[in-house]
Amino acid sequence: MMSKSPLVQTARLVRHGFQKRSASTLHSKASPAVLPEIQSEMPDCDYQPPQYTGLSYEKVLEIRQKHITPNIVPHFKKPLLIHSGHMQWLFDHEGRRYLDMFGGIVTVSVGHCHPKVNLALEQQINTLWHTTNIYMHPKLHEYAERLTAKFPGDLKTVCFVNSGSEANDLAMLIARMHTGNQDIITFRNAYHGMSPYTMGLTALSTWRFPLPGVSNGIQHVMNPDPYMGIWGGAACRDSPIQTDRKCECSQETGCLAGARYYEQLEEVFKYSLPRGRVAAMFAESIQGVGGTVQYPKGYIKKAAELVRANGGLFIADEVQTGFGRTGEHFWGFEGHDFIPDIVTMAKGIGNGFPLAAVVTTPKIAAALGQALHFNTYGGNPMASAVGISVLDVIEEEQLQKNSLEVGTYFLQSLAGLRDRFEMIGDVRGKGLMIGIELVSERATKTPLSAPHVSEIWETCKDMGVLFGRGGLNGNVLRIKPPMCITKSDVKFAVDTLASAMSEVLNRNQ
Template sequence: MVLKGVNGRWSSVRRFSLLPEIPSCSFVASKYEGPNYDSVKSCRMTSVTPTTPPFYKKPLLIHEGHMQWLWDHTGRRYLDMFGGIVTVSVGHSHPKVTEAARNQLSKLSHTTSIYMHPKYHEYAEKLMTKMPGNLKVLYMTNSGSESNELAFQMAKLYTGSQDIISLKNSYHGGTYTTSSATGMSTWRYPLASAPGHIQVTNPDVYKGPWGGPQCRDSPISQHGRTCECIGNKCIAAEKYLEDLKDTIQFSLPNNGKFAAFVAESIQGVGGAVQYPRTYLRGAYDIIKSKDALFIADEVQTGFARTGEHFWGFQGHDIIPDIVTMAKGIGNGFPMGAVVTTPEIADCLNQALHFNTFGGNPVACAVGSAVLDIIDEERLQENCKEVGTYLLHRLSTLLLEYPTMVGDIRGKGLMIGVELVSDPDKKTPLEAAHVATMFEDIKDMGLLIGKGGIHGNVLRIKPPMCVTKEDADFTVEVIKKALESCRDRNLISKENVYFGAV
């Protein structure tokens, strides 16, 4: 591609010269023999959830997956660094998960929980070994939204209070109640919210009023802010906690009584946002002083993804009253769960509670296999090792592209790259530039996600089996996309035009 400037200078932009080489894969995908691409696209855009258009200008038609790899209908292979929105935990079509599902499906596919079946018992025993403290009672659901709905119901019944506090920039589900707890306008319809939902200031140490380089629990320090912390005392956390106290005192009835506080350990849809490292512990103490419950939303941070711990909340030195989970629990199989204490669980005995598909035998067989694989293949350790390596490699982008990359953050394999147009003001990179970068990244064989209220955060949350070689490829592809975006920016500012080779 050749470019001619108004001043007569000629230059070339090699957008896709010397492309990063995708890591090798010995698996051979089958030939696509499904319906025509155009007919699938037409149906998808008009009849199948048309309110949620697929990614990319030319949407991908994915037909097969194996571990960290996906293949489209043309046979092209992609490295999946988004895991079906943080859902594929141990790998696409992992042989052990597939075998577990096949075996159970051939014996018994459904009974509902009106009968006992051995897989539910087997799964419950395995999952309970991963839970700390008195978290001993399991309720199976089908999704994260269902799990959070049930958790809110439990909290209200147990405490006798009705209000739920959540954080701004949070995402807790798409049902009426969980969307009311969600603190992002992009995920809210213009409908009256369910009563009793209050959002408090998000303790975001990058974009929020307080925070510094040492505040959050990440292998890499935040870039470009001065920290006010004194020794082990986090001043930012204390200021955000004062805001929480003010909300409780002034916005809640009955001397600040409420049912529960719900938080993700690291915000997912919000863009991998991490809080000051002592914030959730401080919030927990405030919440317990009001006889309210702490609900840990582990839908994205659970099942070893953060690396150091099996659950994200364990990195904050707390034991919640209720834990909700989904996504990685089934490696893509639709299932979720709520775990709580026997005392809190007893509140559901005030009426009948039932979930037709919760605890389905096939789901439990899949969930059991996922837990085995995480242990057998040491995926928690892999999350820590590869995730830390990837974070350090990504951190170089802060120096190489200081006017475009505002922040790199995360822990384990839950990572965010915040793109900006003005690093001092933290102005989000324009949506058109992000969209083009996103397309470029896909065209180079890498699939990632987007998040944040402005959609300017690259979300990297892959299957937990990825390697350092995959991490290297990811960084090189993002670098190429940044280079291309920067060049396009310079071109538009110099008022040059594209010419053909």
């Protein structure tokens, strides 16, 4: 597991963007005294965070241990106490600056505390906080019109909720009510939420509790993964960067891997569904929590045709891929060249404000008229005002275009790292939805051990870059930053990762 051209390691302190502090005060006791040299400087930031005056770090830890449920697990050995945010930057309680490459788990779409979004919220909270939907208020209606205008075809009816799990819950209900069928198909390795209802859709064992009835009516089918799956090759993904597997696909044959995975899906219809009937199939346009997994070209479109031919609806989960993040399109499903029947969305829709939605056709939405259905906070005035301002910023600042240009540069830069470091098994994604799969042996694709992944991840944090992690084995670095990042930010992040990997290799020789 050696780098082909390891960086020269020169121990020095990294400033973390500090202002008016001596080098000796830069790092906590839990951080290493010296860090590997980075080949580029952290980009400048003219924002000065306010001085932290809250609870002490030790008091926060004490409260967490005594009063916070154990499922709320912070990242890193010494958890960060984040105090302030500005665009692509986060600041901890001691003033250290970090480049945020995870965006609050793919949630901060236009930038932390974006001034236009802040202003929209401030104006709304000074006007009207809440009425719920027993009365009409203008912002919900304005937002509904603006949001549905972003969709193709007859996807023109929206129901607002508060989270991705709620949105997928509601989509399941609508599909079953509309079709009269009960079975729902999802992929193994998929994540669609953690409510008792959506936990059945989620097919990652680390996210499933041993509850009875969770998977009733849910079929988990083979995940069509061109890198880790049975089939796939170097021409199968819709990505600037392909796997290093050999590929027999051609323009004449189409994607052979996609065809084979499709045959496996057909087998489920033949043998596992009552009379082949189905209520719906769920799919993320690119799998998020599962490790930025992309499907073979053409697979999703063909799967949707099969689902509809057997009485079902196709539901596109855009919780992580929506709002321009994939670059070429506003919605991830557009990259698969089809129009789904229902679309769910959350996270980036509100830039961190609790907001989510389900969009479908008027005909399908009519199923909700069979009984009363109510969401107290869904589409409240504050959330609607924020949602409108997020759409404005994406358009005005051309963040979809930025995702394409900066994201492609990011992917190509990471592909260069893959050529240098054997521990990088795969680089994949589109726009600013990127994954790096770390392996202990490239030929076998054996996941890099958790301690070594953590070493890299923690070292990057200590040098000022925050990455996410995902995949069943936690060996995929997830890169989903605010869509306002620049090429200078990318260069710093890539150089930081290279330094961290070189350092870990040197430590473990």
